[in-house]
Amino acid sequence: MLGRHFVQKSAENGMDVFRVFDALNDPRNMAHAMAAVKKTGKHAQGTICYTMSPLHTVEGYVKLAGQLLDMGAESLALKDMAALLQPQPAYEIIRGIKETYGESTQINVHCHATTGVTLVSLMKAIEAGADVVDTAISSMSLGPGHNPTETLVAMLEGTPYTTNLDMERLLRIRDHFAGVRPKYAAFESATLVDTDIFSSQIPGGMLSNMESQLKQQGAGDRIREVMEEVPRVKADAGHPPLVTPSSQIVGSQAVFNVLMGKYKVMTGEFADLMLGYYGECMGERTPEVIEIARAQAKKDPITVRPADLIAPEWDTLVASAGKLDGFDGTDEDVLTYAMFPSVATTFFASRPDGPKNVGKTAKEMAARAAASSDSAQAVSGPIKYRVSMGGREHSVTVERA
Amino acid sequence: MLGRHFVQKSAENGMDVFRVFDALNDPRNMAHAMAAVKKTGKHAQGTICYTMSPLHTVEGYVKLAGQLLDMGAESLALKDMAALLQPQPAYEIIRGIKETYGESTQINVHCHATTGVTLVSLMKAIEAGADVVDTAISSMSLGPGHNPTETLVAMLEGTPYTTNLDMERLLRIRDHFAGVRPKYAAFESATLVDTDIFSSQIPGGMLSNMESQLKQQGAGDRIREVMEEVPRVKADAGHPPLVTPSSQIVGSQAVFNVLMGKYKVMTGEFADLMLGYYGECMGERTPEVIEIARAQAKKDPITVRPADLIAPEWDTLVASAGKLDGFDGTDEDVLTYAMFPSVATTFFASRPDGPKNVGKTAKEMAARAAASSDSAQAVSGPIKYRVSMGGREHSVTVERA
Numbered sequence A, B: 001m002l003g004r005h006f007v008q009k010s011a012e013n014g015m016d017v018f019r020v021f022d023a024l025n026d027p028r029n030m031a032h033a034m035a036a037v038k039k040t041g042k043h044a045q046g047t048i049c050y051t052m053s054p055l056h057t058v059e060g061y062v063k064l065a066g067q068l069l070d071m072g073a074e075s076l077a078l079k080d081m082a083a084l085l086q087p088q089p090a091y092e093i094i095r096g097i098k099e100t101y102g103e104s105t106q107i108n109v110h111c112h113a114t115t116g117v118t119l120v121s122l123m124k125a126i127e128a129g130a131d132v133v134d135t136a137i138s139s140m141s142l143g144p145g146h147n148p149t150e151t152l153v154a155m156l157e158g159t160p161y162t163t164n165l166d167m168e169r170l171l172r173i174r175d176h177f178a179g180v181r182p183k184y185a186a187f188e189s190a191t192l193v194d195t196d197i198f199s200s201q202i203p204g205g206m207l208s209n210m211e212s213q214l215k216q217q218g219a220g221d222r223i224r225e226v227m228e229e230v231p232r233v234k235a236d237a238g239h240p241p242l243v244t245p246s247s248q249i250v251g252s253q254a255v256f257n258v259l260m261g262k263y264k265v266m267t268g269e270f271a272d273l274m275l276g277y278y279g280e281c282m283g284e285r286t287p288e289v290i291e292i293a294r295a296q297a298k299k300d301p302i303t304v305r306p307a308d309l310i311a312p313e314w315d316t317l318v319a320s321a322g323k324l325d326g327f328d329g330t331d332e333d334v335l336t337y338a339m340f341p342s343v344a345t346t347f348f349a350s351r352p353d354g355p356k357n358v359g360k361t362a363k364e365m366a367a368r369a370a371a372s373s374d375s376a377q378a379v380s381g382p383i384k385y386r387v388s389m390g391g392r393e394h395s396v397t398v399e400r401a
Helices: A002-012 A028-040 A058-070 A087-101 A118-128 A149-156 A167-187 A196-200 A204-216 A220-236 A246-260 A268-274 A287-297 A314-322 A331-339 A341-353 A362-376 B002-012 B028-040 B058-070 B087-101 B118-127 B149-156 B167-187 B196-200 B204-216 B220-236 B246-260 B268-275 B287-297 B314-322 B331-339 B341-353 B362-377
Strands: A017-020 A043-049 A075-080 A107-111 A383-389 A392-398 B017-020 B043-049 B075-080 B107-111 B383-389 B392-400
Touching: A002 A028, A002 A314, A002 A331, A017 A028, A028 A043, A043 A058, A058 A075, A058 A087, A075 A087, A075 A118, A087 A107, A087 A118, A107 A118, A118 A149, A118 B118, A149 A167, A167 B196, A196 B167, A204 A220, A204 A246, A220 A246, A246 A268, A268 A287, A314 A331, A331 A341, B002 B028, B002 B314, B002 B331, B017 B028, B028 B043, B043 B058, B058 B075, B058 B087, B075 B087, B075 B118, B087 B107, B087 B118, B107 B118, B118 B149, B149 B167, B204 B220, B204 B246, B220 B246, B246 B268, B268 B287, B314 B331, B331 B341
Parallel strands: A017 A043, A043 A075, A075 A107, B017 B043, B043 B075, B075 B107
Antiparallel strands: A383 A392, A383 B392, B383 B392
C-alpha cells in the first residue's frame, strides 16, 4: 500500500496533523488514508471540500461530517479552496455540525481569500463555534492565498474570541517574509479580488487555463460559451467540487464540447470521471453521458472504490527506483520516485551538488534585468552617429541588419 | 459666509446628501455647515470621525451622535478614514446609538479597507442595525480605498440583509472601471493591507510623509523614535483623530521634537492646535505645552468657535476673483478661487482650451514606454567595434552625437 508507506514516512519525518481530503468528497477515497494515519498515532483530520451547487446543502455537509467522524476523524476541516464559502453557510454548517455531533467536535475552517469575503466567513464560523481557522502572515497573504493573520487578530480584539497572539512577534515574521516573497514574483497571481467565481463557479486558475486552451485553438472569442457550458458539464458529472483535478477535467471537456460539439470528443479523464474511476459525487451522473463515455473509453462503469482496482505497486516501485543514479535506498526515495518519477530521476542524480535556490535575491533579479536590457540595447534604429575613423569624422546611420 | 455660499451652490449643482464632518469632532465646527444644508432642503448628515485612544470610548461616540442629532442631523455617518474600526466596537457603537436615540436613527458606516478587517466591521455594523454602508466597485477597491461592492453583496447573501443588487450590472460597472484605473497608476498606493496602524495609530500616508521629512534632514534612521513620539504629541494635543489636517500637524511636530528637542521648535499649525484655533478635542491639552505654544506663537489660547474669529470674506473674494483672466462672473468661480487660489488662476485662463485628461490611455502609456525604450536603445558608448566596409576592416569607436 503506497499510501500507507507515505503516511508512515511522513509521520516519522515530523508530520503531526494529517488533513485527509478527496476532490469528490467520496468518503471511500479517504478511509484507507485515515486508517493509516490513526495507525501512526498522529492526528487524523477528515476534510469536507466546500463547493456550491443545487445539490450541496448545509444538511449534506453535516451528513458528510458524520461519515468522516464515523471513519475515525479526530477533527474536521471545512476546506474552501475557491473562496466560495459565504458567511451565512459558514455559520450554518459549523453550527449544524456542532449541534448534531456535539459542541466538542473540533472543526478547522480553511478558506482562501480570492473572493474577498472569507474573512467575514471566518468571523461567522468562529461565532458558530469553529475551533481553528487557517491564515497566512500578511506579507504572504490575500489574492488566491489566505487571509492575513494580523488582520484576524485585530478582527477578534474585544470579542469573546481574542487570540492572545503577540503582535510584535507576528510583525517580525511578516517583515521576514516581506523580504522573501519578491523572490517568487514570477509565480504571483494578478488577481486580488474576484467575485465572478460566485456567478460562474469557475475559479480564477481554471478560467485562465481554459482561456489559453481556447487561444491555442484560435477560438479565444468563445470563452463565454465555455463559461456557460461548464455548469452543464459539471451537472452531467454529478456536481463534483471544482478543485484539482476535477476543475481541469470539467474545464477541458467544456472546451471540447464548445469547439467540437457536445461530447463528440471526450477526454480520457472525463470518461473516467463519468464511469466512476475517480469515485462517487454527490449527484447522479447523466445516464446518456455515461453511455457515451463507455463507448468512447471502451470501459464499463464501476461502483467499487477505485483504488481497490489498483494492484499493489510498492515492490515494483522499489525495483524501478533502485535502478536510478543516486538512489539512496530509503523508503523516502521510493516515495519521491512514486509521486514524481521524472523530477526524482534528475533530483537523485544532482543531489550531491546540494540544495538549489529556485528563488532569486533582489540583487540577482536586478542583475538579470540589467543583462536583458543590455541585449535589448542593440539598436533597432535607424540612429545617426558621428564616428571617428583613422582621425576622420564620418556621419553614420546605423540600423539593425 | 463663505461656507453657506459653498453649500448653496453645491445644492443647486446637484448635491443631495451633505456629509458634514470635522477632523477634531468638534460639534461647533459643524453647526453652521449643518444649518446651511438644512436651509437648502437637502439631506444633512452629521459625521463622527472614528479614532482609537484611551479617551475614545463607545459611550463618547454615542454622546457625540446625540450632539449631532440635536444639531439637526437627519442621519449619522461613522467615518473610519484610517480603517481602525474593529468589528466589536463597530457593533457596540451602532447598537449604542440605536438603543439611545431609537432604532429609526439612520446610520451610514464609512470604512476604508487599509487594515483588511473592515469588511468584517461592516458585517457587525449591519447586524447591529446600520442602514447604509459605503463600498467601491471591486476594480477601484481595496488598499487605502474601500471594500469591494460585489464582495459585500456576496457577504450578505443568505442573511436577513440581502442587498438585491443586480450582479450583472455591477460586473459591467466593474469592467468599465477596470479599464479606467490603469490610467491613474501613478497615484496608486503600494499598500494592500497594513495592520501596523493598530499598534502605531499612524495611517500609511502619514508614515510615508514623516519618512520623507526625516530623509530630507538626513535622519532617515530615526523613524522609530518618531513613531514612539507621535502618540505622546497626540496626547498633549488632547487626542485629536489623526486625519487630514491633524495627522500632518501632529506628525510634523513629532519629527521636530525628535530632531530638535521636545517642543524646542513648534510649527505654527501645532501651536494653533494647542491654542484651540482648530477647535476642541475630546481630551484636555497639556497645560505646559499650551504655555510653550502661547510663547512661541505670541497668541492667547481661545475657547470660542474658531470660525467666529474670521471676518466675512465673500465681498473681498468676489473683488479678487473678478481681476483674474477668464473669470466668468459666477459664484461658482468665486468659490473655486476661494478654495484653490493658485489652481483657479491657471484654470480660468486656460478654460477655453477645453477639459484636460490627466490620465493616459493604455495606448498612450504603451507608446510612451516604447519611446523611452527607443531612446535607451541608443548606445551611450563610447563603444569600440570592428567594422568591415568594402572588404576592409576598420577599428571604429562609436558614441552618441
